Amino acid sequence: MSTVQKLLRYAVLCLLTLTGFLLSAWGALALGYHLQWPAAMVYGLIGIWCLFGCVLLVLLWRRRAGLALLGYLVSFGLLAVWWGSLEPSNQRVWADDVAKMASGRVAGSRLTLDNVRNFDWRSDQDYQVAWETRDYDLDRLASVDLVTSYWGMPAIAHILVSFGFEDGRFLTFSVEVRKEKGEAYSEIGGFFKQFELSIVATDERDALRVRTNVRGEEAYLYRLDLPRSAMRALLLAYVEQANALIERPRFYNTVTANCTTIVFDMMQSIVGGLPMDYRLLLTGYLPGYAMDNGGLQPGYPLDELRRLGHFTARARASGQALDFSWRIRRGVPGW
Template sequence: MALAIAWNSFFTLLTVVMAWGTAALWYRLGLASPWRQLVVGLWGVLILGLVTLALQGFRGAALAGQSLALLVLLTWWFRLTPTHDRPWADDVNYLATGEVTGSRLTLHHVRDFDWRTRDDATVRWETRSYDLDRLDSVDMIVSSWGRPGVAHVMVSFGFGGEDFVVFSVEVRRLRGERFSEIGGFFRQYELAIVATDERDAVRLRSNVRGEQVSLFRIAMPRQSMRSLLLAYVEEANQLAKAPRFYNTITANCTTLVFAMVRGIGAGLPLDYRLLVTGRLPSYAFKVGGLWPGYSLAELEIQGRIDQQARDAHDVPGFSRRIRQGVPGWEERGASSGPTPPI
């Protein structure tokens, strides 16, 4: 009896792995239609055939068939490797890299696009330099598009309330390709770390895509700001040397940042909101990372900047305009106020 239960459990486990393989083939098999659909269909027929064989009492043959099929599938799966050499979409065509000389940070391939539609922009990639001694603010920018709990999170570093650079961990899509959250589980995309001008990053989401965008000033000591910025640069440099796959759970816009923040010594607890990215502000509030003196509701209401971004579309001082009234920025506009420690 115990042997039969163990066999059934093992066979069921292998069947579940084969079912996972159906999705892996659908999202990652590099065949054009209709050949990809044909292979996926044949794989599904194989799963049903092996289950039927087991139910008819041919357990050994069914288990051998599953083992052989999974050996072939997993050999293919683990031989998939990320690459930098593909026809990338314009906005992720280059990855950020940087180096520090003294107190001067130089970033290469800073994106400064002038967006007209989500697929059309004046393309500009620049090399920019920043004075680390003037680094005095960190903001979390959260953009959501109507899917419950789903959002994109970026981090903006400010220098004297005048210069800002945004780091965004993104899917590195092919030209003309759309993002699929499900495809992100199956090695469909490579990972990108992009440095952008703040006007580019915010306007793309608020003005062009019509998303809801919020800005939260982070309460962080200056030394921690510097450590986090340099952690971003180091992570970006490593990614430029060795490509990685994006993963909807393990390598995305929040989990990488969480790992970097922990890496600079912040003792942050694990929490489900690290995966439900739309809830990340409540997590940051819980651990004391948002600007003090306000409730979470006040921070969320006063931090909405999408209308301000639309109003400030092409006017000078974009970064100052979108911060008007945002907690932590309300008293001195875009000049940094006191920076309380976490």
């Protein structure tokens, strides 16, 4: 065997080894996040799975590549069948804040939304539950705001979209994980079908106050520069997506089905031509993406829009004021 052939064989073995390692790690995590067995049994099965993967790697390097590849095909084929059998459901014991699903219907210019959340939050564990049916006049839709809320890293933010009407009311949509009672959010779990997807329609005081005043997040508001036709289309797209989730539940995914990608898909269908960009994943930088694509108020640099749109202090000072939405918009360009 020539030197070139040896190097090529070594490179192929290294590539297959890396692939096998990644697939084994993915399988171990998938089993760990989904098996509802006693912990000892789950860890035991994961240990067997990892040991089997190591055996296959030994066979691969000992010139038994055919046997190793057959082992991988069989084992991951079985895992893929099990993985494909996992189906999302709307029938679970849900956490209170996602217990009901928004749905809407349109008659002429009148939008009726059921299950609009309007909680009075005192803490994450202490709140007054309220779900309401509300009517909105689509002909009086006046504004759309992008809200980014940060709880840690500057690159990651939760994205909310708030619709304002000429009667002074604001309706906020948030794409969230639909957690079960007692369940905690996990970014890694979001890759492994741990959560269903939820589109929550809320009164703006509920959606924003809970983040700034209860959870201590830092939030920013940017008024979007959209024609009324696009505003209306985006609102109706949210309603359509919410209705679809009632009929066909979906899994949340940290990368492909989250608070940003769902909105991006809706806007893409409305205006078209939006480019893919790393800021669709690093959601904390989404306002920069919106500016680059002509979506924010013209005439201001991004840093100025961010500074003027930082409403956390105004939200905390407003407390439970009925004009909360107007107070947090003081000084925001476009308002």
